[in-house]
Amino acid sequence: MGDDSHSWTAEPGAAERARSVLAVAWSCAVTAQSAREELVGAHTVTDDGRVLLDVPEDSALLATAICAPRGEPSAVLEFADVAPVPVRQRVRARLWLAGWLAPEGGRLSFRATRVVLRQPSAAVVVDLDDFAAARPDPLAAAEARLLTHLADCHADAVERLTRLVGPDSLHGAVRIQPLAVDRHGLTLRIERARAHGDVRLPFHAPADTVAQLTERMHVLLGQASAASCPRALQRQRADRDR
Structure with missing residues (x-):
């Protein structure tokens, strides 16, 4: 469905995806030497990808950073990207950042020296310069609201979009849900019995705003309306109506 003449890609690159996970994740696990803590709503991200952690004064992580015998202690930060719509295996990606912690103005500053993004397809080591230069997907902050609205209020539109899916992918489908959306496209999760x-x-073109996303979705729905209903779904409807 893509056009090779476009200068954009049909899906986000690893660095952009990693920055998107980092930008919207609400919690993270931090391990530094023998200390490990689960932090909720405690991190922010600078433009160059440094992670700033707000930790309690009695945090073992803070003590580790202050008392490290050779200066900055090594640490690993772990983030999970969880689908906002209830589907099987809701974790869409995991992000690991290995690097160094240092006290900074009452917070901990983390500088990554290694970034690994694991998605269902594979794990990728993200180039550090690309990671620092990348920006989160412009729709990342709105994605949860957009997907839950699509799933809860427009199930008919989701079903219509399946007309754009190949019949082999729909074989045995029992439920179809919107899994992800970014500036480049929409991903559907097709669940079968097992x-x-x-x-x-x-x-057809990237969407940098919600208004542009609305137009892109209307184009997809228009294409779907012009396509025939997949036979796999026709059989499901017939079985359901019996």
């Missing part, structure tokens, strides 16, 4: 798969529907 398995599942994901199908991506790329936009």
Whole structure:
């Protein structure tokens, strides 16, 4: 469905995806030497990708950073990207940052020396310069609201979009939910009785705002309306109506 003449890609790159996970994750696990803590709503991210952690004064992490015998202690930060819509295996990606902690103005500052993004397809080591220069997907902050609205209020539109999915991918489907959306496209999760798969529907052009996303979705729905209903779904409807 994509056009090779476009200068954009049909899905976000690893660095952009990593920065998006980092930007919207609400919690993270931090391990530094023998200390490990789960932090909730305690991190912010600078433009260059440094992570600033707000920790309690009695935090073992803070004590570790202050008392490290050779200066900055090594640490690992772990983040999970969880689908906002209830689906099987809701964790869409995991992000690991290895690097160094240092006290900074009553907080901990973390500088990554290694970034690893694991998605269902594979784990990727993200280039540090790319990571520092990347920005989160412009729709990342609105994604949860957009997907839950689509799933809860527009199930008919989700079903119509399946007309753009190949019949092999729909074979045995028992439920289809919107899994992810970014500036490049929409991903559907197709669940079967004992398995599942994901199908991506790329936009004809990237969407940098919610208004642009609305237009891109209307284009996809228009394409879907012009397509025939997949036979797999026709059989499901027939079985359901019996």
